[in-house]
Amino acid sequence: MTVTSPTATTPAVAPTTRVIPGLLALAIGGFTIGTTEFVTMGVLPQIAEGLRRTEPEAAHGITAYALGVVVGVPILAILGARLPRRGLLLALMGAYAAFNVVTALAPTYVTFVGARFLDGLPHGAYFGIASLAAAGLVTPARRGRAIASVMLGLSVANVVGVPATTWMGQHLGWRTTYLACAVLAGLAAALIFTFLPATPVTGGSSGRAEARMFFARPQVWLTIAAGSIGFGGVFAIYSYIATTVTNVSGLPEAVVPLFLLAFGLGLVVGTWAGGELAAWSVYRSLLFGAIGTAVAMLAFWLAAPHGWWALPVVFVFAAVASVPVTNLQLRLMDVAGDAVTLGAAMNHASLNVGNALGAWAGGVVIAAGYGYRAPALLATALAAVGVLIIALSGVLARKTSAAR
Numbered sequence: 170m171t172v173t174s175p176t177a178t179t180p181a182v183a184p185t186t187r188v189i190p191g192l193l194a195l196a197i198g199g200f201t202i203g204t205t206e207f208v209t210m211g212v213l214p215q216i217a218e219g220l221r222r223t224e225p226e227a228a229h230g231i232t233a234y235a236l237g238v239v240v241g242v243p244i245l246a247i248l249g250a251r252l253p254r255r256g257l258l259l260a261l262m263g264a265y266a267a268f269n270v271v272t273a274l275a276p277t278y279v280t281f282v283g284a285r286f287l288d289g290l291p292h293g294a295y296f297g298i299a300s301l302a303a304a305g306l307v308t309p310a311r312r313g314r315a316i317a318s319v320m321l322g323l324s325v326a327n328v329v330g331v332p333a334t335t336w337m338g339q340h341l342g343w344r345t346t347y348l349a350c351a352v353l354a355g356l357a358a359a360l361i362f363t364f365l366p367a368t369p370v371t372g373g374s375s376g377r378a379e380a381r382m383f384f385a386r387p388q389v390w391l392t393i394a395a396g397s398i399g400f401g402g403v404f405a406i407y408s409y410i411a412t413t414v415t416n417v418s419g420l421p422e423a424v425v426p427l428f429l430l431a432f433g434l435g436l437v438v439g440t441w442a443g444g445e446l447a448a449w450s451v452y453r454s455l456l457f458g459a460i461g462t463a464v465a466m467l468a469f470w471l472a473a474p475h476g477w478w479a480l481p482v483v484f485v486f487a488a489v490a491s492v493p494v495t496n497l498q499l500r501l502m503d504v505a506g507d508a509v510t511l512g513a514a515m516n517h518a519s520l521n522v523g524n525a526l527g528a529w530a531g532g533v534v535i536a537a538g539y540g541y542r543a544p545a546l547l548a549t550a551l552a553a554v555g556v557l558i559i560a561l562s563g564v565l566a567r568k569t570s571a572a573r
Contacts, residue, residue: 399555
């Protein structure tokens, strides 16, 4: 059925003329969140100096943001299960803008860390609801591409948004960085209001009922574990990429931005490929993407001591590692049953657990004296565990299907 009015009473595919602007509006929101999440790493020295703290202390703002994502996803997804998606997305972007302003105005270290926690709260819920909204704009066969479009905003942020706002923070002060992110959030909200069709809430279970159904499913826990553990390896490498380039690859510090650019471009390519592969098979794309990620991580461990040879490997590693992200999102939506809102949102909670796990585990092996090359080997092991979890999920799914 095709929607002929934004006030249609049944969920359906949006008219073609509304699809591209609607997806672009949702992607701008993803771009805003990606820029805000990663720019803190770029202006960390300026934040530390401005708040008169050490860089490790200022980095607690990064941890607080990730914690906010993990806490915010189930709370906001449950509370928003029965709310109109466009209205909820506008509220999330509005909150994101407000908390970025609070961050920019934070007078002390404590208020800065608290503001970063609050700013993380809407993150996962936005991507979850935006993924459902994007899927609702297209036919079922194209939902992978639509969701990948939203994720592309996050990937492009690492190529454009983060470098631009980092430069701004270095030259105009770190507070201007977060003010710029607030403006981006306001722009995203305006575009969502203008171009995303308004669809009313249809019948369904309450948020609490969704949560009970969702967390009672073994496939849900396996998919969350695959994201948390398997994707953790990405940040075991990425968190220490700058020092790896200089200390292990023996390259000057000036080339580090090239490696970050290669990583960002790889994310863009891999996110697009993940959406295309989803139309072939969500599960097989997830499984083969995870296997490819483990192989690419091992390749980085091998290439790291060989100077410029590590650069193309970083690109390939980022591209392959981002393929499973879109498919993890789709997998959670598929295994969530009627708890589709929570399923769509929990992917980003699991990925942020992976971020924290990878960065922490990478730091442990470095502190143990194994050097800055060791996190890549650790990442390979984490990715291999993720492959095993995905394979187990497939075996259980086949057994369940056969029993039925």
